[in-house]
Amino acid sequence: MLGIHQKVPRLLLQLPGHIHLSRIAINVCSLFTKTGKWEEKFTKDVRIELESFWKDKVFARCRQDTAHGVKPKFYVLSMFPYPSGKLHMGHVRVYAISDAMARYHRLTGKNVVHPMGWDAFGLPAENAAFERGEDPDEWTHSNIRNMKQQMKDLCCDFDWERELATCDPEYYKWTQFIFLKMYEAGLVYQKEAPVNWDPVDLTVLADEQIDDNGRSWRSGAVVEKRFLKQWYIRTTAYSKSLLDGLNSVNHELWRDIISLQQNWIGSCDGVRFEFKLQSELGSHDIPESVSLFTKRPEAIFGISHILLSKDHSLNKDQYYKNASTESSEDIRLNIVAVHPFSHKKIPLFVDTNREFEESLDAHIGIPSCNESDLKFVQQHKLDFVDVLDAEQGVIINSDKFSGLSFQDAYEKVVNAAKEIKCGGHITSGKTRDWLISRQRYWGTPIPMIHCKKYGAVPVAYEDLPVVLPKVKNFRNHGKSPLTTAEDWLKVKCPKCDCDGFGERETDTMDTFVDSSWYFLRYLDPKNSHEPFSREIASKFMPVDLYIGGKEHAILHLYYARFFSHFLHDLGLIPTPEPFVNLLTQGMVMGQSFRFKSTGKYIRPHEVELKGNIAIHRDSGEPVEIQWEKMSKSKYNGVDPEAVLKEFGTDSTRLCVLSNVAPKTDRPWSNDAFIGILRWQNRIWNLVSEFVKQKKLHTSSQTTNTAELKQIDLEIHDARNYFLLEVSFHMNRTFLLNTAISRLQGFTNALRKVSDDSICNSFEFERSLAELVIMLYPFAPMFASELWSGLASVASKNINFQWSSGIENQKWPEVDENYCPPMHVKVNGKDVFDVRLPMPYNKTGQLTTEQALTLVKKHQDFDHLIGSRPLLRHQLNIYENYKVDFEISIADKKLKKKQRTNV
Secondary structure, three states, rough: OOOOOOOOOOOOOOOOOOOOOEEEEOOOHHHHHHHHOOOOOOOOHHHHHHHHHHOOOOOOOOOOOOOOOOOOOOEEEEEOOOOOOOOOOOHHHHHHHHHHHHHHHHHHHEEEEOOOOOOOOOHHHHHHHHHHHOHHHHHHHHHHHHHHHHHOOOOOOOOOHOOOEEOHHHHHHHHHHHHHHHHHHHEEEEEEEEEEEEOOOOEEOOOOHHOOOOOOOOOOOOOOEEEEEEEEEEEHHHHHHHHOOOOOOOOHOOOHHHHHHHHHHHOOOOEEEEEEEEEEEOOOOOOEEEEEEEHHHHHOOOOOEEEOOOOOOOOOOEEOOOOOOOOOOOEEEEEEOOOOOOOEEEEEEEEEOOOOOOOOOOOEEOOOOOOHHHHHHHHOOOOOOOOOEEOOEOOOOOOOHHEEHHHHHHHHHHHHHHHHHOOOEEEEOOOOOOOOOOOOOOOOOOOOEEEEEEEEEOOOHHHOOOOOOOOOOOOOOOOOOOHHHHHEEEEEOOOOOOOOEEEEEEEEEHHHHHOHHHHHOOOOOOOOOOOOOOHHHHHHEHHHHHHHHHHHHHHHHHHHHHHHHHHOOOOOOOOOOOOOOOOEEOEEEEEEEEEEOOOOOOHHHHHHEEOEEEOOOOOOEEEEEEEOOHHHOOOOOHHHHHHHHOOOHHHHHHHHHHHOOOOOOEEHHHHHHHHHHHHHHHHHHHHHHHHHHHHHHHOOOOOHHHHHHHHHHHHHHHHHHHHHHHHHHHHHHOOOHHHHHHHHHHHHHHHHHOOHHHHHHHHHHHHHHHHHHOOOOOOOHHHHHHHHHOOOEEOOOOOOOOOOOHHHEEEEEOOOOOOOOEEEEEOEEEEEEEEEOOOHHHHHHOOOHHHHHHHOOOOOOEEEEEOOOOOEEEEEEEOOEEEEEEEEEEOOOOOOOOOOOO
C-alpha cells in the first residue's frame, strides 16, 4: 500500500489492467533538447538557463476568441499602477495574483481579457518636472517603459495590445466626453466652497489626503482652509442607486467591502434640494444657489428659515444684513433663498453655536417638524405655515400636494423637484458631491470655457480633446500652471461670437476621474468614434474579478461604481455594477527597526540580535522590531529586481503567492524561499525520474498486474482529491496559497510511487502531467520546461496535446465517478472520513439521515461515541467540493485514535 494521502480514502474502481506504452515522435523546442540532455538536478544554473530560454515564450499564443460567443468570457482586471518608474513588492503580489488567475481561466477554455495600462496623471510627475526640470510627459513615458519591462520580467501575460495611459489625449478625450455627458445630465456644477489647501504643493486636497494631525499626506504641510470656486460632480444624485446596488452583488464574494461602501454612502434617509439665491441689495456678486438637505421633503412648504454653519461659504462680512453682528449668535444675511415651488423668499442666518449634523453645513428650518425650529421663528418673529395634519396623517397648506399622505407627498415632492431640476435625489446627510478641481498642470483639462456673456460654457464635442499645452512654469503661486499658457488660454466661445474671446478652464480633473472608467476603454482601446462600443461592452462586462489593494475599496470603488451607474443609465453598458467579484489583497510588509526611546528608524545592518533582544550595534540601545508597510523612510523596503535576480521569477511568484491568503498582509522574508525551492526540486526530480525510467524501460516490461491496479486506484483517488481542492480554490475562494499547498500535497503523494511502477502506471503519467499543468498558472516558465520533458517520452494513449505547448493544454477535470470522502468531526475534532456512495457532483442529494447512517456504520463510531446521546448533528454540503458532518456529544474527552478512512 502506498499510503498516498492519509485523508484520501481508497476507491475500488475497475481500470484497464494493461497499458500499452508507445512513445510519440514529437518536435518540441525546449531547454533540454537545446542542450542535448535532461538535467537531473534543478540547480541555480539550470534555473537561470531555463528562464532565459522560456522568458519570451510563455505568453499566450492566441488572444481573444474571434468566433463570437464560442468561449465564455472571463475579464480579470488588476488595478493599474501609477508609473513611478519601479515596481515595488506590492505590485509583484497583485500582478502575480492576476496573472495566475488569467492563465488558469485560459486553461479552462475561457476567452480571457487581462489588460494593463497606466494611471499616468498625477502630482509626482509635476513635482519631478519642477525639481529636475524634466518634461512631465517624457518623465511619465520613460517610467512606463521601465515598468512595462519589469512586468514582462515578472512573466505577466497581459494583453499589451489593450495598453492605455490616462495621459494620452486619445484616452482623456473620452474622459472629457463623459464629463460633458454628465454636464448635460445636470450632474456637473461649479461653486465656491471651503477647501483643504496644501501650501507646499499649492493644490486642493481631499479630506482623505489629510492625516490626523491636519497635515498633507504627501508634503507634510499643515493644511489651510481656503474658499475657491471649484468644479463638482453631483455624485449625491446616485447615492440611493449606489446603496441599492450593493444588494445586487454577491455578498459571499464582496464580504466586508459591502459594509465599507455602505458606511461611506451612509443611510439614504433624506433629500437634497437646490435653492436659488437672491441678494436683497440687488448685488450679482453672490453664488447662484445653495444646496440643502432634509429628511422631511414632504414638508417643504413649511420652510420658515435656513441656518448656515460658521464654516459655510456664505458666512462673509459682505453678506451680513447688519454691520455690528460680531457678538450675535444668529447673523442674518442680506441674501435670501427662493423656494423652488412657492417662490417665497426665505431668510438665511449664520448660526455660530449650533451643532450641525455630520458633513452638513446648512439646516432647513421647518417649525411643523422641529421644536427648536419653532423656538427660532418665535425668537426672531418669523412667519411660518403649519403643513402637517398629524391627526389625519396628511399634508396641508402645500399647494397641489395638500391632502396627500405623508408618504405619497414625499414621493410626489421628490419627483416634482427632479422635473424642475432643483434636486430631489434621495441621499444621505453625510455624503458630499465629488470635488474634482485641482490647481495642477499634469491632469485632464476640464472642457469648459468661461464666457463674459454666458458664463461657463461646455466645449463642443467636435472640439475634443482639449489637449494639455506645454508650459514652462509648474509653480504659479497657488494658481493653476495652465494660466501661463496664454495662447492656449484664449479661445472662441462656442455659444457666441460677438464679445471677443473666452478663457479656458485652468483647473484639471482629479485623477480619480481618469481611473473611474479605464476598465471600459480597455475593451475597445483603439475606438476613435466613441469611448467604447456598446456591443463589445455588452460582451465582456461586467468585470469578473477585480484585484487591488484594500485601500482603494472605498473612494476609487465608489467613483468607479458611480461612473458605471451613470453610463448604464445612458444605455452604454449592460449592468450598473461594474465588478462581479473583488479580491482586495493585503500589503507586503517589511521588517523595520527603530529605537525604543526616540522612535527613530535605523537600517537593518545597524541592528544586532542577542537571543530574542535586538540592540543597536554601536550604542547597545534597545531596538524595537516591527512588521510595517514597506517604505524608504523606514529602511524596510525590498527591491523586486534584486529578489528576481537572486531567486528567479517563478520562485518569486510561487513565494509571494504561497503560505499567506491574498487578502492578508504578508510579512516578507527570504526564508520563505527555502520551502518553495525544496518543492520545485521535488517536482523536478519527479519529472527527471519519470524521463529516466521511460527511457530505460521498454513497452514489454510491466509491473505485476494486480499491484499496478492497486497503484492506479490509489493515485486515481489522490489525483481527484487534490484536483477538486485546487480547482475549488481557484474558482471560488481565490485562496491561491491554499491551491499551492494542495499542489505540494499532490507532489508528495506522487513521490511515494516506486521507480518500478511510474513508467507503467497510466494514472501516474496522467497525474504527473496534470500536476505540471496545474503548476503552470503560478510558475509558467518552470512548468513549460517540465512539460517539454514529459512530452519527449509521453504515451500516446494519455489524452494530452503533447505536440503543443503547455499553455494550450486543458485544465484537468475531476472524474465523474469520483466519490469523495465525508469528513466527520466530533466536538470540533476531526475523527474519521466516510466514503460517500455518490459522485462528488451529486452530493447535494445527500440527506442528514443518510449521512448519519453512514457515520454510524463506520468502524470507529462505537469506539468513539458508542451509546452516548448525540446532542447535535449537522450536515454541511459545499456544492461540488466537500461534505462535512459535525457531531456534538456530552463527553468532550474523546479517546485518542489514529484518524482512519473507509
